[in-house]
Amino acid sequence: LAKTTQPISMDSYEGQEVNITCSHNNIATNDYITWYQQFPSQGPRFIIQGYKTKVTNEVASLFIPADRKSSTLSLPRVSLSDTAVYYCLVGDKAAGNKLTFGGGTRVLVKP
Amino acid sequence: DADVTQTPRNRITKTGKRIMLECSQTKGHDRMYWYRQDPGLGLRLIYYSFDVKDINKGEISDGYSVSRQAQAKFSLSLESAIPNQTALYFCATSGTSGRSQNEQFFGPGTRLTVL
Numbered sequence: 548l549a550k551t552t553q554p555i556s557m558d559s560y561e562g563q564e565v566n567i568t569c570s571h572n573n574i575a576t577n578d579y580i581t582w583y584q585q586f587p588s589q590g591p592r593f594i595i596q597g598y599k600t601k602v603t604n605e606v607a608s609l610f611i612p613a614d615r616k617s618s619t620l621s622l623p624r625v626s627l628s629d630t631a632v633y634y635c636l637v638g639d640k641a642a643g644n645k646l647t648f649g650g651g652t653r654v655l656v657k658p
Numbered sequence: 659d660a661d662v663t664q665t666p667r668n669r670i671t672k673t674g675k676r677i678m679l680e681c682s683q684t685k686g687h688d689r690m691y692w693y694r695q696d697p698g699l700g701l702r703l704i705y706y707s708f709d710v711k712d713i714n715k716g717e718i719s720d721g722y723s724v725s726r727q728a729q730a731k732f733s734l735s736l737e738s739a740i741p742n743q744t745a746l747y748f749c750a751t752s753g754t755s756g757r758s759q760n761e762q763f764f765g766p767g768t769r770l771t772v773l
Binding site: 583589590591592636650 | 662700750764
């Protein structure tokens with residue numbers, strides 16, 4: 548089973564930066580960390596992926612400390628359309644690197 | 659055309675009926691997955707297949723079975739549906755190595771209701 552932990556929910560306002568931290572103490576040596584976004588009644592959509600340090604794309608940034616036991620997804624200047632559930636995905640060392648999702652963080656962006 | 663398709667998109671059935679949910683992909687991926695999502699909850703892995711001859715149980719496989727008919731097709735069956743299998747079901751695919759195995763591409767989902 549997945550050993551990732553994320554906050555259940557967080558609220559923000561338009562224009563603010565949102566940071567979501569995922570804990571993954573049993574991450575496998577060769578695994579990448581991936582974040583997904585899901586809107587209601589839709590399948591999850593890939594946002595960003597990283598292995599260590601920092602990764603940035605047009606949507607978000609991903610910060611990964613040296614020990615890789617956690618990662619932080621950063622959404623800059625959120626808008627109402629960023630309201631969604633965000634999932635952290637890592638390999639599961641206890642299950643032979645089978646990929647499973649974390650519990651997800653529900654982000655509500657308010658006007 | 660969508661890369662990952664699921665049929666049917668919606669299904670209402672009765673307890674005890676056999677149901678098959680189908681998934682097809684045009685991405686050429688070897689790996690395919692079936693997930694279940696209950697209202698307000700995250701995704702739970704039912705079964706996954708790393709190639710046509712490889713089928714593995716996920717977190718919640720009891721009451722389900724799968725068939726990998728070809729690289730592009732992965733079906734999920736409920737042999738005797740029960741009401742607590744009412745959920746949203748997603749199929750996904752991914753590549754096979756390094757970065758690509760973590761990037762999963764999801765279908766639009768099948769909403770199943772068991773009365």
